[in-house]
Amino acid sequence: MVPTPNNLVYERPEGFTDAPTHYCPGCTHGIAHRLVAEVLEEMGVLDKTIGVAPVGCAVFAYNYFDTDFVEAPHGRAPAMATGIKRVLPDRVVFTYQGDGDLASIGMGEIVHAAARGENITVIFINNANFGMTGGQMAPTTLPGMKTTSSPNGRDVETQGYPIRTSELLATLDGAGYVVRRSLHDPKNIRMAKKAIRLAFETQVRGLGFSMVELLSTCPTNWNLTPVESLKFVGDKMAAYFPLGDYKISSGVAQIKV
Amino acid sequence: MTRELWEGNQAIAEAAVRAGLEAYFGYPITPQTEILEYLSRRMPELGRAFVQAESELGAINMVYGAACAGVRVMSTSSSPGVSLMMEGISYIAGTEIPMVLVNVMRGGPGLGNIAPSQGDYNQAVHGGGHGDYPRIVLAPASVQEAVDLTMLSFDLAEKYRMVTMIIADGCIGQMMEPIQFPEMKPVVRKDWDWATNGKMGKRERRLLTSIYLDPYEEEKTNLRLLERWKQIQANEVRYKEYFMEDAEYVVIGFGTAGRVSLSAVRAARQEGIKVGLLRPVTVSPFPSGAIEDLAKRVSGMLVVEMNSGQMLEDVRLAVKGRVPVEFYGRMGGVVPFPDEVLGEIHRMASGKITADINPRDAWYERMVAMK
Numbered sequence: 001m002v003p004t005p006n007n008l009v010y011e012r013p014e015g016f017t018d019a020p021t022h023y024c025p026g027c028t029h030g031i032a033h034r035l036v037a038e039v040l041e042e043m044g045v046l047d048k049t050i051g052v053a054p055v056g057c058a059v060f061a062y063n064y065f066d067t068d069f070v071e072a073p074h075g076r077a078p079a080m081a082t083g084i085k086r087v088l089p090d091r092v093v094f095t096y097q098g099d100g101d102l103a104s105i106g107m108g109e110i111v112h113a114a115a116r117g118e119n120i121t122v123i124f125i126n127n128a129n130f131g132m133t134g135g136q137m138a139p140t141t142l143p144g145m146k147t148t149s150s151p152n153g154r155d156v157e158t159q160g161y162p163i164r165t166s167e168l169l170a171t172l173d174g175a176g177y178v179v180r181r182s183l184h185d186p187k188n189i190r191m192a193k194k195a196i197r198l199a200f201e202t203q204v205r206g207l208g209f210s211m212v213e214l215l216s217t218c219p220t221n222w223n224l225t226p227v228e229s230l231k232f233v234g235d236k237m238a239a240y241f242p243l244g245d246y247k248i249s250s251g252v253a254q255i256k257v
Numbered sequence: 258m259t260r261e262l263w264e265g266n267q268a269i270a271e272a273a274v275r276a277g278l279e280a281y282f283g284y285p286i287t288p289q290t291e292i293l294e295y296l297s298r299r300m301p302e303l304g305r306a307f308v309q310a311e312s313e314l315g316a317i318n319m320v321y322g323a324a325c326a327g328v329r330v331m332s333t334s335s336s337p338g339v340s341l342m343m344e345g346i347s348y349i350a351g352t353e354i355p356m357v358l359v360n361v362m363r364g365g366p367g368l369g370n371i372a373p374s375q376g377d378y379n380q381a382v383h384g385g386g387h388g389d390y391p392r393i394v395l396a397p398a399s400v401q402e403a404v405d406l407t408m409l410s411f412d413l414a415e416k417y418r419m420v421t422m423i424i425a426d427g428c429i430g431q432m433m434e435p436i437q438f439p440e441m442k443p444v445v446r447k448d449w450d451w452a453t454n455g456k457m458g459k460r461e462r463r464l465l466t467s468i469y470l471d472p473y474e475e476e477k478t479n480l481r482l483l484e485r486w487k488q489i490q491a492n493e494v495r496y497k498e499y500f501m502e503d504a505e506y507v508v509i510g511f512g513t514a515g516r517v518s519l520s521a522v523r524a525a526r527q528e529g530i531k532v533g534l535l536r537p538v539t540v541s542p543f544p545s546g547a548i549e550d551l552a553k554r555v556s557g558m559l560v561v562e563m564n565s566g567q568m569l570e571d572v573r574l575a576v577k578g579r580v581p582v583e584f585y586g587r588m589g590g591v592v593p594f595p596d597e598v599l600g601e602i603h604r605m606a607s608g609k610i611t612a613d614i615n616p617r618d619a620w621y622e623r624m625v626a627m628k
């Protein structure tokens with residue numbers, strides 16, 4: 001055993017491997033990963049968890065979590081998770097998806113997984129662009145926001161409007177728990193963790209589809225510093241994508257953790 | 258066991274159940290929908306998983322997930338739906354996990370029609386999804402054979418951790434024939450050393466993925482797949498021969514085209530023409546060795562397909578120009594009549610054939626002249 005100092009306040013969660021991060025400085029994917037790992041550890045379900053990684057910056061999510069993992073085609077993580085959960089209903093199955101993955105190419109899969117009330121948990125990273133491919137416009141890109149494929153700023157006349165995914169999925173009866181949180185400051189990060197816990201609790205109680213949308217940064221592609229990026233999330237993104245609870249079914253409302 | 262009259266699609270569905278199918282994911286499309294409908298009742302009745310997916314994209318990726326979990330899983334579709342599944346099939350092949358897919362082929366390209374076709378031979382055998390990957394493809398010519406091959410397909414898929422496809426057509430899928438089912442096999446959840454089914458306190462974590470960022474690692478994977486493919490080529494080639502003992506000519510056709518050809522071969526035999534039939538049962542691995550051997554003893558071959566000569570190219574590769582190879586095909590969902598094939602046998606046996614012209618071009622000229 002490595003001796004631990006008695007003033008230890010922060011350590012690697014058990015749910016993490018010791019792989020060094022590949023995410024860019026200031027990217028909040030790492031925070032989201034850590035919150036999920038902490039929650040799985042606290043719930044004591046690491047051993048029976050199977051994660052589904054997306055195509056996107058989080059394609060390597062499987063390097064970090066000390067759980068079984070599979071890696072889905074772009075957008076199809078909810079379908080893969082469905083396949084796993086239907087044959088292993090006592091396992092904890094979660095997908096971790098970006099906004100291109102979930103709200104663009106994979107919109108069909110996420111809507112139907114939610115509509116079926118699939119007992120899976122979805123961690124949805126909304127960073128307003130396609131990170132991995134170099135910062136193109138995503139369905140979540142804000143009006144006027146510059147990306148490499150909306151170089152003059154997203155023109156809603158020709159490029160349409162952002163999709164508020166949580167609001168959309170909340171209309172489906174199969175959804176048990178759908179909320180939006182943000183990772184731009186410690187208070188919001190703590191609230192995000194609580195939500196992630198509740199989402200997994202929804203799953204283990206068999207209360208249907210659960211999703212936590214997390215407003216996230218992408219300093220590299222936004223051409224902002226990490227600090228400016230956090231401010232952009234708190235000011236601009238949270239204005240278009242209001243934080244809040246969009247669906248808490250009566251069953252989920254009774255969960256006490 | 259007694260013989261019962263079953264429709265091909267339903268028989269395939271029940272055969273899969275008897276093979277120990279634990280999960281089915283599909284989407285309606287004619288002419289295979291009866292498989293989905295049958296299983297929508299049968300699977301839940303047995304406490305097994307059934308989901309009508311939102312699309313074939315959804316279906317194939319549900320299959321991918323369940324296959325990663327290590328259970329016997331299947332999807333079924335018809336041509337346009339199978340096209341939609343190709344990305345997923347490539348991922349499954351790259352992840353080296355077993356799965357069974359049935360394609361009850363219909364006329365195409367595009368939306369085409371719902372009549373029987375063999376137009377997806379190349380997609381199944383040579384192409385389809387992106388990247389380099391081999392796959393096993395079985396082609397039944399009767400409802401009984403569809404049942405037997407469905408049972409077999411799961412064993413092959415698992416043994417070689419390989420995508421295994423059954424290509425039938427609307428004829429096989431929708432006709433009724435007397436068949437005998439094998440015994441119901443129990444569902445056995447094997448303790449695969451690769452399945453991602455949770456650590457459950459027993460082992461280190463596992464990862465199933467088709468990503469190999471390092472090209473050298475990807476190439477190693479490509480080689481590993483080929484190595485397994487070599488074993489499959491050595492051990493799993495299956496074909497049926499009819500009237501071959503003294504045959505001077507041979508007809509080659511798979512599935513329904515092979516079956517129609519058999520009627521024509523029988524009729525030709527009654528006329529005294531020494532013609533036999535070779536019907537590939539595995540179109541991948543292809544019975545190239547058997548055809549190469551035949552090329553050393555017969556005077557001519559006739560390939561019959563319900564497409565524009567897709568398997569023909571594989572036959573020609575095996576024959577290596579040793580004997581003339583002729584071709585007769587109907588496309589677009591048209592099923593040839595035995596008489597048409599008999600006419601081709603007459604032409605072949607009349608001795609006016611040569612290895613010098615491209616059989617596909619010659620056939621095309623005849624088709625155009627006929628229309």
Ligand SMILES: Cc1ncc(C[n+]2csc(CCOP(=O)(O)OP(=O)(O)O)c2C)c(N)n1
Pocket residue numbers: 055056057058074097098099100101102125127129130131132133138
């Ligand atoms: C079928 C398919 N289309 C396109 C791509 C290319 N691609 C890879 S990642 C990506 C976008 C990912 O963006 P997002 O889901 O927002 O995740 P992020 O990288 O921002 O975390 C795209 C388009 C692909 N891999 N597969």
